[in-house]
Amino acid sequence: MRLPLSDGSKGAIQMIRLLLFLFIGSFPAFAGDLPLGDIRLPPGFTIGVYADKLPGARSMALATDGTLFVGTRSEGKVYALQDRNGDGRADRVLTLASGLNMPNGVAFRDGALYVAEVTRILRYDAIESRLDNPPRPVVVNDKFPSDTHHGWKFIRFGPDGLLYVPVGAPCNICEPDPARYAAIFRMRPDGTGLERFASGVRNTVGFDWHPATGELWFTDNGRDWLGNERPPDELNHAPRPGMHFGFPNCHGKHIADPEFGAKRACGEFTPAAQELGAHVASLGMRFYTGKQFPATYRNQIFIAEHGSWNRFPPSGYRITLVRLKDGRPNGYEVFAEGWLQFGLAWGRPVDLQVMPDGALLVSDDKAGAIYRIAYQGR
Numbered sequence: 001m002r003l004p005l006s007d008g009s010k011g012a013i014q015m016i017r018l019l020l021f022l023f024i025g026s027f028p029a030f031a032g033d034l035p036l037g038d039i040r041l042p043p044g045f046t047i048g049v050y051a052d053k054l055p056g057a058r059s060m061a062l063a064t065d066g067t068l069f070v071g072t073r074s075e076g077k078v079y080a081l082q083d084r085n086g087d088g089r090a091d092r093v094l095t096l097a098s099g100l101n102m103p104n105g106v107a108f109r110d111g112a113l114y115v116a117e118v119t120r121i122l123r124y125d126a127i128e129s130r131l132d133n134p135p136r137p138v139v140v141n142d143k144f145p146s147d148t149h150h151g152w153k154f155i156r157f158g159p160d161g162l163l164y165v166p167v168g169a170p171c172n173i174c175e176p177d178p179a180r181y182a183a184i185f186r187m188r189p190d191g192t193g194l195e196r197f198a199s200g201v202r203n204t205v206g207f208d209w210h211p212a213t214g215e216l217w218f219t220d221n222g223r224d225w226l227g228n229e230r231p232p233d234e235l236n237h238a239p240r241p242g243m244h245f246g247f248p249n250c251h252g253k254h255i256a257d258p259e260f261g262a263k264r265a266c267g268e269f270t271p272a273a274q275e276l277g278a279h280v281a282s283l284g285m286r287f288y289t290g291k292q293f294p295a296t297y298r299n300q301i302f303i304a305e306h307g308s309w310n311r312f313p314p315s316g317y318r319i320t321l322v323r324l325k326d327g328r329p330n331g332y333e334v335f336a337e338g339w340l341q342f343g344l345a346w347g348r349p350v351d352l353q354v355m356p357d358g359a360l361l362v363s364d365d366k367a368g369a370i371y372r373i374a375y376q377g378r
Contacts, residue, residue: 005307005341006100010236012187012228018091020234023046028238029049029104029142031230032289034052034346034347034367034369035338035341035346036048036049036371038049038338038339038341039336039337039339040164040336040337040339041095041335041336041373042217043377044333044375044376045336045362045373045375045376045377046199046373046374046375046376047336047371047372047373047374048089048371048372048374049089049369049370049371049372050081050083050088050089050090050099050143050146050361050370050371050372051060051081051089051090051093051331051370052367052368052369053093053368054070054079054081054159054368054369055072055075055077055367055368055369056072056073056074056075056077056196056368057070057072057333057350057363057364057365057368057369057370058070058071058072058073058104058155058350058351058363058365059071059104059105059106059155059205059284059350059351059363060106060284060351060352060353060361060363060370061108061113061353062108062353062355063108063113063127063128064108064111064128065128066082066356067080067081067082067128067131068080068081068082068090068104068353068361068370069081069096069106069108069113070106070196070363070370071103071105071106071115071116071118071243072103072104072365073102073103073104073152073365074102074258076098076099076100076101076102076103077095077097077098077100078095078096078097078098078100078106078115079093079094079095079096079232080087080093080094080096080127080131081093081094081107081370082131082348083315087160087343088357088359088372088374089372090370094132096113096124096127096131096134097115097124097134097137100115100117100122101117101119102117102118102148102151102152103115103117104116104150104152104154104205105114105153105154105165106155106157107155107156107157107163107260108127109157109163109189110140110189110367111125111126111127111128112124112125112126112127112183113127114140114155114163114189114262115137116152116153116155116165117153118144118145118146118147118148118151118152118153119142119143119144119145119146119288120140120143120144121139121142121144121155121163121165121191122137122138122139122140123137123139123140123189124131124137124138124288125138127225130131137254139191140163140189140190140191141165141191141194143194144165144167144307145167145170145180145181146198147170147181149168149169149170149171150168150171150202150203151167151168151170152168152205153165153166153167153282154166154204154205154206154207154284154351156207156208157189158186158209158214158216158270159209159214160186160189161189161290162186162187162189162193163186163187163188163189164184164185164186164197164207164216165184165185165186166183166184166185166201166204166205166207166218167180167181167182167183167185167201167205168181168182168203168204169181169182169202169203169247170202171225171250172223172225173257173260174309175248175260176250176278178196178199181195182195182199182201182248183196183197183198183199183200183248184196184198184201184204184216184238185197185200185208185278185345186231193358195241196241197216197241197242198236198238198241198243198244198245198247199236199243199244199245200244200245200246200247200269201218201220201236201245201247202221202222202223202247202248203220203221204218204219204220204221205219205221205283205302206218206219206282206284206285206287206303206351206352207219207329208285208286208287208301209287210287210299210327211249211289211299212299213327215237215239216236216237216238216239217235217236217237217238217273217283217285217287218235218236218238219233219234219235219236219276219282219283219284219285220233220234220235220236220245220247220282221233221281221282222234222251222252222278222279223247223248223251223257224257224279224286224310225253225259225310226251226276227290228279228311228312229278230251230252230255230278231251231252231278232251232252232272232275232276233275233276233277233278233280233281233282233305234252234272234273234274234275234276235272235273235274235275235276235282235285235301235303235322236270236273236283237273238270243255243270244268244269244270245269245272246266246269246270246271247263248257248260249261249263249265249266249267249268249269250264250265250269250271251269252272252275253266253271253272253275254271271330273328274322274329274332275317276303276305276320276332277305277310277316277320278306278308278311278315279309279315279316280305280306280308280315280316281305281306281307281308281309281319282303282304282305282306282316283303283305283306283349283351284303284304284349284350284351284363285301285302285303285304285352286301286302286351286352286353286354286360286361287299287300287301287302288301289354290354290355290357290358290359290360291358292357292358292359292374292375293358293360293375294375297321299324300321300322300323300324301321301322301323301324302319302320302321302335302352302360303319303321303322303352304350304351304352304362304363305317305318305319305320305349306324306348306349306351307339307340307348307351313343314324314340314343314345316340317337317339317340317345317347317348317349318334318335318337318338318339318340318349319334319335319336319337319349319352319362319373320332320333320334320335321333321334321335325365336362339364345366346366346367347364347366347367347369348364348365348366348367349362349363349364350362350363350364350365351363355372357377358374359372359373359374360372360373360374361373
């Protein structure tokens with residue numbers, strides 16, 4: 001006979017599960033034991049290891065010559081990877097920089113590698129010819145806040161030639177200075193002309209521009225401690241500067257925050273274009289612009305869901321696909337899953353990169369690996 005549990009017992013069990021999850025989750029997976037056979041993909045797709053033994057691999061950027069740059073967060077390193085024989089696996093891995101302050105974001109433009117730390121953006125000039133002897137970095141801009149809570153950054157150059165740099169909220173939920181936090185900024189490649197592009201953005205760690213319209217789309221992580229099912233993470237659409245996406249007053253499409261929702265109505269803000277799963281930690285996103293996958297994937301949005309840290313059962317730990325029709329989301333589905341087994345994760349997808357041959361790379365900061373997803377079916 002199963003005895004009913006008191007509210008106190010339920011709370012204690014939930015806390016034990018949380019501690020167990022966090023304890024086990026702190027151990028990295030061993031690259032030699034990666035169970036890629038557990039990854040489920042649509043028919044015709046395959047997954048393999050592009051690189052392993054890359055502790056904390058996170059954001060990725062591709063150079064003109066095919067070199068892949070990879071940032072990290074807690075490791076303080078930036079890597080350079082090359083596949084010199086074209087077999088779909090990196091055969092040269094170099095550490096370009098170490099000892100940096102959460103160098104999560106990397107971007108490439110005009111022969112230079114840009115690296116985002118918490119407070120500043122660095123530039124490594126002529127990096128493709130200097131992989132074995134990287135130059136001293138140039139400080140492009142060092143005026144960003146020093147808060148480490150959501151202080152790591154994803155950076156990319158937009159079609160307007162400007163570098164987009166987000167600054168997350170320094171909290172779970174609060175009212176930070178809108179001129180400094182919870183926004184996406186952009187600036188010239190030399191660091192001048194910094195301006196706020198979008199406001200009310202709690203923490204975005206991935207964005208891309210539609211290949212046809214040139215309009216910005218980005219993921220945003222929802223706040224914690226509103227329960228298992230609320231609020232959703234968000235996929236947002238910012239076709240023009242000056243838009244506000246609701247933080248901290250409103251979440252998703254119309255969920256008023258219990259602490260700050262009474263101050264401003266949800267109708268004052270731009271709602272999420274697509275509500276994603278609650279607490280899935282949606283990070284990197286890319287429009288698929290390659291030609292290897294079937295045509296039905298062209299110009300559709302792939303999202304890396306890093307996975308929840310405080311939800312039971314856990315959610316995320318997968319790659320999802322948001323399909324667009326007439327410029328609007330028309331479906332949200334799982335594309336790849338299996339990094340989460342029996343409630344425990346052996347891997348956590350972070351970022352995505354479309355390669356010149358049309359394959360899709362996926363970084364994993366828990367397993368310290370980068371995977372290559374390819375299509376081999378008809």
